[in-house]
Amino acid sequence: MDGCKNCTEVGKCLDCFKDFELKDDKCTKLKDCAANEFRQEDKSCKKCPEGCETCTGEKECTKCTNGFALDGKLCKKAAAGGKFHWGWIVLIVVIIAALGGAGYWYYNDYKAKKLKEALIANEA
Numbered sequence: 001m002d003g004c005k006n007c008t009e010v011g012k013c014l015d016c017f018k019d020f021e022l023k024d025d026k027c028t029k030l031k032d033c034a035a036n037e038f039r040q041e042d043k044s045c046k047k048c049p050e051g052c053e054t055c056t057g058e059k060e061c062t063k064c065t066n067g068f069a070l071d072g073k074l075c076k077k078a079a080a081g082g083k084f085h086w087g088w089i090v091l092i093v094v095i096i097a098a099l100g101g102a103g104y105w106y107y108n109d110y111k112a113k114k115l116k117e118a119l120i121a122n123e124a
Contacts, residue, residue: 003027018043051075 003020004013004027016027018039033045038055040046048055051068052075055061064075 003029049074051077 003016005017006015007013012025013022013027016022019030019032020027021030021043030039030043033039035054036048036052037045038048038057038060046058049058049061051064052061053063053065060073061070061075064070067078068075069078
């Protein structure tokens with residue numbers, strides 16, 4: 001018998017699978033739940049948790065709505081677009097340090113050349 005989980009020898013159904021309902025000793029297919037709902041043990045449909053677009057249970061999301069991200073089996077609010085990125089800060093500091101070091105070296109080299117020129121001019 002279609003949808004029958006347990007039946008008698010006579011062919012009467014005693015229990016049905018999840019998406020079926022027992023009526024007059026027969027299992028009939030239940031209407032599908034909406035996309036953002038799941039089937040409960042009592043055969044009723046229940047809305048998925050907040051942030052879940054689709055789910056298989058109260059604590060099992062399979063796809064998240066916009067603004068949410070899957071964390072384990074639940075959808076959690078995604079980080080804001082203005083998220084602080086340490087990587088960019090570190091890169092900027094390294095670039096500034098490198099430019100500063102190059103500038104310092106260039107300035108000292110320039111001073112040394114000028115000093116040499118002055119010493120050569122004084123000897124002459």
